[in-house]
Amino acid sequence: MEFSSKLLENAVNEIAMLPGIGKRTALRLVLHLLKQPSEQTLHLTEALLRMRNEIIYCKSCHNISDVEICEICNNETRDKRIICVVEDVRDVMAIENTNIFKGVYHVLGGKISPIDGIGPSQLNIASLIDKVKNELVDELIFALSSTMEGDTTNFYIYKQIKELNVKISTIARGISVGDELEYADEVTLGRSLMHRIPFESSIKSM
Amino acid sequence: MEFSSKLLENAVNEIAMLPGIGKRTALRLVLHLLKQPSEQTLHLTEALLRMRNEIIYCKSCHNISDVEICEICNNETRDKRIICVVEDVRDVMAIENTNIFKGVYHVLGGKISPIDGIGPSQLNIASLIDKVKNELVDELIFALSSTMEGDTTNFYIYKQIKELNVKISTIARGISVGDELEYADEVTLGRSLMHRIPFESSIKSM
Numbered sequence: 001m002e003f004s005s006k007l008l009e010n011a012v013n014e015i016a017m018l019p020g021i022g023k024r025t026a027l028r029l030v031l032h033l034l035k036q037p038s039e040q041t042l043h044l045t046e047a048l049l050r051m052r053n054e055i056i057y058c059k060s061c062h063n064i065s066d067v068e069i070c071e072i073c074n075n076e077t078r079d080k081r082i083i084c085v086v087e088d089v090r091d092v093m094a095i096e097n098t099n100i101f102k103g104v105y106h107v108l109g110g111k112i113s114p115i116d117g118i119g120p121s122q123l124n125i126a127s128l129i130d131k132v133k134n135e136l137v138d139e140l141i142f143a144l145s146s147t148m149e150g151d152t153t154n155f156y157i158y159k160q161i162k163e164l165n166v167k168i169s170t171i172a173r174g175i176s177v178g179d180e181l182e183y184a185d186e187v188t189l190g191r192s193l194m195h196r197i198p199f200e201s202s203i204k205s206m
Numbered sequence: 207m208e209f210s211s212k213l214l215e216n217a218v219n220e221i222a223m224l225p226g227i228g229k230r231t232a233l234r235l236v237l238h239l240l241k242q243p244s245e246q247t248l249h250l251t252e253a254l255l256r257m258r259n260e261i262i263y264c265k266s267c268h269n270i271s272d273v274e275i276c277e278i279c280n281n282e283t284r285d286k287r288i289i290c291v292v293e294d295v296r297d298v299m300a301i302e303n304t305n306i307f308k309g310v311y312h313v314l315g316g317k318i319s320p321i322d323g324i325g326p327s328q329l330n331i332a333s334l335i336d337k338v339k340n341e342l343v344d345e346l347i348f349a350l351s352s353t354m355e356g357d358t359t360n361f362y363i364y365k366q367i368k369e370l371n372v373k374i375s376t377i378a379r380g381i382s383v384g385d386e387l388e389y390a391d392e393v394t395l396g397r398s399l400m401h402r403i404p405f406e407s408s409i410k411s412m
Contacts, residue, residue: 004278007253008261020234048221
């Protein structure tokens with residue numbers, strides 16, 4: 001792409017560094033901003049800068065927060081003895097949306113991925129182990145995505161706490177509610193069969 | 207979407223105001239920025255702010271430029287008597303990429319679109335009419351997209367200069383080079399037939 005302006009080129013290149021945004025899309029976004037009042041660009045950049053510089057991670061669960069201890073950790077009605085281990089804030093939001101879970105979270109901030117240069121020390125794993133060792137924890141629920149990296153991370157944590165007196169579980173994998181069996185992949189369908197549950201308990205959850 | 211942080215929510219909302227970017231994508235982009243060094247956010251916001259506040263439009267053709275008269279208008283080898291009328295800088299870039307056009311441009315900055323509240327006065331039309339009236343212009347080439355808005359804009363300009371001694375043309379519409387006839391839409395194929403050209407001149411352009 002040949003640009004008629006360095007300012008334009010820089011803006012496009014910076015936006016195109018974001019994941020999933022190519023140069024054409026970046027150019028479209030930049031031209032949109034040029035057509036809008038300059039206040040929009042000002043508000044956008046201010047929001048990004050403030051977010052990047054002032055954001056706080058909850059000291060207990062490491063979720064993104066505006067205060068030192070997040071709302072969920074600070075909520076007296078949540079059961080601190082059940083900890084759901086997730087990758088990032090999006091997973092917390094997804095689980096909170098279900099209104100099913102009344103425990104607390106521990107946000108790892110990623111998964112162990114040697115290929116991306118992410119080892120256990122870059123994740124919030126040590127503080128999780130500490131919590132299990134020093135606080136009253138009954139159960140850890142692993143809710144990472146079931147990929148190679150997710151499984152590796154689960155196993156890494158499991159190895160360090162398996163001797164301790166804590167229940168370790170993982171969320172159920174199976175056919176989505178409402179899905180047709182014929183379209184399910186065989187791994188999911190296989191797990192669904194292997195981890196079948198008593199019919200009575202399936203009625204209870206309806 | 208329920209956010210655990212106002213800072214996060216503001217950043218997501220501002221990004222989601224950009225066209226074609228929903229809240230989920232915005233959240234993904236923001237979380238990406240949080241994982242990168244804060245310099246990346248700083249560079250991104252600086253590039254956007256500088257672009258928005260310092261960008262200059264060429265005084266002659268209204269293309270985005272870093273100087274008062276853009277490179278193309280300032281180029282002695284370009285034929286100022288042939289003006290290609292386009293919508294925005296992307297069209298200039300696309301035509302420049304062909305290396306075929308040796309005239310200059312006039313960037314309207316949009317198309318007449320009553321539904322979006324865009325009338326002729328918001329576009330760079332008056333300066334185009336002035337140019338045709340007061341400067342040595344042999345030909346105007348309309349290269350707007352062939353939509354209702356593009357056709358309206360072409361016709362609006364045409365009405366004001368049709369009495370003047372200037373050739374008015376429009377870029378050819380037809381089947382793309384390399385495309386199969388059977389997949390072409392009927393309007394394009396119809397125009398292609400209507401505006402057929404002598405075979406000899408098609409050989410010359412190969």
